[in-house]
Structure formats: structure tokens, C-alpha cells
């Protein structure tokens with residue numbers, strides 16, 4: 005198996021940092037997300053070391069996995085956060101206390117006035133502004149609050165990166181950012197507002213990008229703009245290089261340290277001797293491979309010549325295969341001696357044909373009641389989950405050096421109905 009994962013077999017039993025996954029499934033039930041704290045903190049440390057030569061802050065992209073325990077852990081390691089909503093602001097403050105706001109950047113194309121007000125009151129580091137109307141609203145809200153908002157424009161560098169079309173963002177065809185060609189004008193306008201302080205430039209070209217060249221190209225274009233903006237008299241201190249560094253989902257070797265080193269070299273080469281404080285917004289790279297979704301086989305069924313394995317997790321728990329045709333490795337939690345392999349579709353109980361985790365996948369034969377682990381599910385797993393079909397979302401366990409700890413208990417039906425008015 006891909007050695008970049010914390011999930012390894014001890015004899016015939018799959019473990020997470022030495023903890024048996026069967027025992028976790030037994031204790032906490034399934035579907036269950038299990039994360040390795042050691043891997044998350046090792047990935048954050050890799051990033052910090054790779055950029056050690058340059059002033060930087062890692063602003064973890066909360067949307068990848070917003071569990072309070074994980075946010076708390078990353079904050080303790082010195083990370084800041086990239087948020088995209090008032091909800092994420094509330095989460096990072098709940099997890100890490102109000103002082104964390106000084107390390108928070110706020111991205112997103114649709115910030116509302118109440119969200120801006122909350123971020124101004126909290127005193128966040130930087131607003132990544134994505135349009136002129138947003139800039140005007142922020143200026144008005146900051147003025148009303150008697151605050152000065154530090155801003156960066158998120159520029160759209162028109163750089164193409166090879167990734168799934170739903171998660172590519174850096175082309176002018178996308179809704180994100182302000183065209184880099186118009187940016188100077190917009191900065192000039194921003195500087196006219198006493199309530200705004202242009203302090204940075206930001207760029208984010210997409211997600212699950214494995215080649216480092218597009219990042220370097222986007223940063224080089226951004227830095228050229230920084231030089232112009234400084235000449236125009238703006239005190240630009242921050243360059244936010246966004247997130248998007250990819251991981252390996254297939255069963256292939258993957259060396260996370262090399263990947264991040266190449267990324268850091270590419271960015272730092274583009275930076276040269278330029279004095280800026282670099283902000284980085286990794287999400288998936290820190291948490292993706294640290295997590296697995298455990299699920300139990302409910303039934304096996306044959307329709308014509310197709311074989312289905314029906315499991316107790318579904319698209320509402322992990323939507324990546326349904327939404328992006330994403331590949332996730334699926335492995336048995338307990339290996340059987342000499343198990344024959346078979347080609348199966350692994351599907352969930354939700355009433356949608358799109359409710360699958362794998363199609364035509366060759367796997368060791370399973371029996372009802374067997375446990376499977378869907379790997380690399382730490383990013384955009386629980387955070388993209390829903391209660392569709394009135395299903396309770398999975399519980400979450402974090403395996404720490406002191407042992408496994410439940411960090412999100414399973415919901416109850418009463419909690420699901422609580423906001424409703426019959």
C-alpha cells in the first residue's frame with residue numbers, strides 16, 4: 005500500500021498508528037471516520053520546515069476538515085486558518101480561542117455583511133476580496149464598525165492547472181477572483197477608502213494539483229503585480245499563495261516530503277529575494293491521507309452479471325466518488341487467508357444510482373458483516389457530508405499518542421429534527 009498513509013496491516017489487521025480498526029468499529033460503530041493525529045501534525049511540520057527559510061504562516065483551509073479537535077491541534081502547532089464563512093470563523097475561535105483571529109484569512113466570493121462584521125470584530129489578519137462590489141461592502145461595514153480592514157485582492161492569474169473541472173479555479177472562465185489585469189485599478193480604488201488597507205495579494209488556482217509548475221507560474225504573475233502595487237505606493241506585506249497541493253489517491257508510491265519540498269522550492273524560486281510574508285492555505289495535503297472511513301458490509305447482491313457489495317456508509321457520508329468520480333482505495337480491515345478476488349461495485353444504501361464508492365473494483369471477496377476501510381478520506385469527507393435520506397452522519401475518532409479519542413459522537417434523530425417546526 006501507499007506508504008504515505010498511517011493505515012498499515014499488523015498481521016491480518018488494519019491499524020491506524022498501531023490501533024486496531026476492528027476494535028474502533030466495535031466500540032464506536034460504523035460508518036466511522038478515523039484520523040491519525042500523528043500524520044496530520046507531521047504533514048503540518050513538513051510544510052513548516054519546507055518554508056522555514058522564508059517568513060510564512062500556514063493558514064490551514066478549514067473546509068477540508070473542520071473538526072474542532074483537528075483545528076485545535078493545528079492551532080497549537082502554530083497554524084492559522086483560511087476560512088470561507090462566518091461558521092468557519094466561529095469554529096476556529098471555538099477551537100483555538102479569540103487570539104487565533106490574528107492568523108485568520110477570509111476567502112470566498114459571497115461574504116455577507118454579518119460575516120464581514122463578525123470577522124472585523126474578531127480582528128482577522130486579512131480579507132481576501134474577490135470582487136469590486138464586495139470591496140465596497142467591506143469598506144462600508146468597516147467604516148460603520150470604526151475599523152480598518154486589511155485586504156488582499158484575490159487575483160485570477162489565468163493559469164491552467166490539470167485537475168477535475170469542478171475544483172479548478174484559476175482561469176478567467178471561473179467565478180473566482182478579480183482579473184489580474186484589472187487589479188491595479190481596484191487597489192487604487194481600495195486605497196481611497198479610509199476603512200480599507202491594501203496589505204496583500206492572494207491567488208489560488210485550484211485543488212488536487214500535483215504538478216508544481218502552475219503554482220510557480222501563478223505566483224510569479226502575482227509577484228509582478230506586487231512590484232507594481234508597491235511602486236503605486238501600496239504597502240503590500242502579504243502574499244497569499246493559496247492551497248491546492250495534491251496527494252496520491254491511487255495505490256502508488258507517494259513521498260509527501262518530496263512533494264512539499266518541490267512545491268516549496270518552486271514557490272521560493274519565484275519569490276527570489278522579494279521581502280513578503282508568505283501565507284499558505286493547504287487543506288487536503290495536511291489531512292487527506294490521515295483519514296479513513298470505516299464501513300461494514302450489509303449485503304452482497306448480484307444483478308445480472310454485476311456484483312454489488314452494499315455497505316452501511318453512503319454518498320451522504322463521503323460524496324467525492326459521486327461528485328468528482330474520485331478514486332479512493334478500499335481495503336479489507338481484516339485480511340482473510342487466500343481470499344479469492346472478485347470484481348464488484350461498492351455501493352451505499354442511499355436511493356440514488358450515484359451512491360457508489362467504487363465501480364468494477366477488484367477486491368478480495370467479502371462476507372456480510374466484514375469491515376472495509378475507504379482510504380484517503382480525511383479531506384472533504386465529513387466536511388462535505390449531509391443528512392440526506394435522514395441518515396445520521398458518521399462519528400469521528402482521532403488516534404492520538406495517548407490512544408484513540410472520540411472527537412465527534414454520532415448524531416441522534418432528535419438532533420436532526422430539532423430545528424424543524426411540524
Ligand code: LLP
Nearest residue numbers: 065111208211212247248285286287288384
Ligand atoms: N484556499 C482556497 C481559497 C480554496 O478555495 C481551497 C479549496 C483551499 C485553499 C484548499 O485547497 P486544498 O489544499 O485542500 O486543495 N471538495 C473538493 C475540493 C474543493 C476545494 C475547494 N477549495 C474535493 O473533495 O476534492
